Amino acid sequence: MKIKTIVELLNAEVLAGADKLDTDVHSACGCDLLSDVLAFVKEQAVLLTGMCNPQVVRTAVMMDMRCIVFVRGKVPGQDVIDLAEEHGLVILTSDERMYSACGKLYQNGLAAGSVIDD
Amino acid sequence: MTKEPLRFHFDICGENFTSAGEASVSIKRILRQIGISPDIIRRVSIAMYECEINMVIHANGGTADVDVYTDKIILTLKDEGPGIPDLELAMQEGYSTAPDSIRSLGFGAGMGLPNMKKYTDVMDIKTEVGKGTTVTMTVFL
Numbered sequence: 142m143k144i145k146t147i148v149e150l151l152n153a154e155v156l157a158g159a160d161k162l163d164t165d166v167h168s169a170c171g172c173d174l175l176s177d178v179l180a181f182v183k184e185q186a187v188l189l190t191g192m193c194n195p196q197v198v199r200t201a202v203m204m205d206m207r208c209i210v211f212v213r214g215k216v217p218g219q220d221v222i223d224l225a226e227e228h229g230l231v232i233l234t235s236d237e238r239m240y241s242a243c244g245k246l247y248q249n250g251l252a253a254g255s256v257i258d259d
Numbered sequence: 260m261t262k263e264p265l266r267f268h269f270d271i272c273g274e275n276f277t278s279a280g281e282a283s284v285s286i287k288r289i290l291r292q293i294g295i296s297p298d299i300i301r302r303v304s305i306a307m308y309e310c311e312i313n314m315v316i317h318a319n320g321g322t323a324d325v326d327v328y329t330d331k332i333i334l335t336l337k338d339e340g341p342g343i344p345d346l347e348l349a350m351q352e353g354y355s356t357a358p359d360s361i362r363s364l365g366f367g368a369g370m371g372l373p374n375m376k377k378y379t380d381v382m383d384i385k386t387e388v389g390k391g392t393t394v395t396m397t398v399f400l
Contacts, residue, residue: 175365179305180374192365196312199280200365202287203305205297220277228284 142166142251144208144231147187150245151235153210157222158231164207168254171212171243175200181256182206189242193217198224207231212239264326264333265293271311271336273320276364282323283308293327295400302378303332303398309371310336310394316361317341318392334379334396342388350376 145162148155155162169187172178175196178188182204189210190197198221201209208231211217216234225232235242247253267289269282287304295303307323314321318340326333343349350372357367376382379396386392 173365174368176368176370176374179309180370180377190365194364195277196280196364196366199284199308202284203280203301203308205301 142246142249144187144233146249147208147210147246147251148233150249151210151233151237151242153233153235156216156232156234157225158208158229161207161229161231164231166207166251168252169243169246170253170256171239173239178204183256184254185256187246187251189239189246191215191239193221195221195224197221198228198230201230202228208233210235210242212237212242262329264328267325267327269323269325271314271320271323271338273315273318276315276361279312279315280308283311286323286325290327290332295327295332299332299398299400303334306375306378306396306398307334307336309374310334310396312366313371314338314340316357316367321391328400330400332398332400334398335393336396337391337393339391342390342392343384343386344388346384346386 144164166186168185170185171189173192178200186207188201188206191213193215211234214236283304290300318338321338324335348354352373353369355367355369361367380399381397383395
């Protein structure tokens with residue numbers, strides 16, 4: 142799935158990485174607990190989260206992710222957006238709640254992917 | 260004769276949580292530039308990130324040294340914080356003494372030390388209450 146399809150499905154606004162919406166992504170995870178992202182994520186390229194601080198971007202960078210979707214209409218501060226631009230990440234914000242955002246992406250073919258310990 | 264390692268040193272600022280992780284992001288970039296494989300880079304940088312976060316939460320920062328040998332990478336993170344009174348307990352998944360302010364930022368779930376152990380081949384912790392903690396982690400290439 143291309144990131145621009147995620148934008149359409151979630152009626153999302155692009156906050157960073159507007160030039161990278163043609164990037165293909167194959168799996169995603171939804172998580173607010175960054176410790177768990179670090180513990181279990183293996184190959185997920187998209188992180189859906191309601192957590193809204195610079196550590197979200199650093200965690201995504203550590204896990205080689207390509208795109209962060211802030212759900213529940215959350216908009217991170219400019220420092221977070223700048224950090225994402227610096228690392229080539231796409232940042233989206235959507236009014237969808239976590240459950241429905243994940244559901245829409247999954248239903249349209251964006252898989253969960255495998256996790257560590259699988 | 261063992262070839263001298265490439266050495267990288269970082270001072271970890273403990274004053275605010277916002278900048279925590281900057282050293283790990285830097286080392287990730289450096290390891291990529293010197294051609295280390297992506298899988299190794301990810302393991303090293305996650306382990307260092309977890310440790311860096313811990314140092315900022317609990318120990319007011321410290322130092323991180325990364326030595327890259329031809330066959331291994333050794334991470335040494337040293338602080339002069341309060342030390343870990345019960346290391347066995349601290350190693351258990353889910354055990355945490357992090358304050359609520361940190362939990363509300365997505366950390367403090369008690370996964371840090373277990374994660375560091377999981378992502379590295381050898382982990383050694385020397386800690387003394389009131390003196391500080393030194394964590395040494397090795398990842399073989």
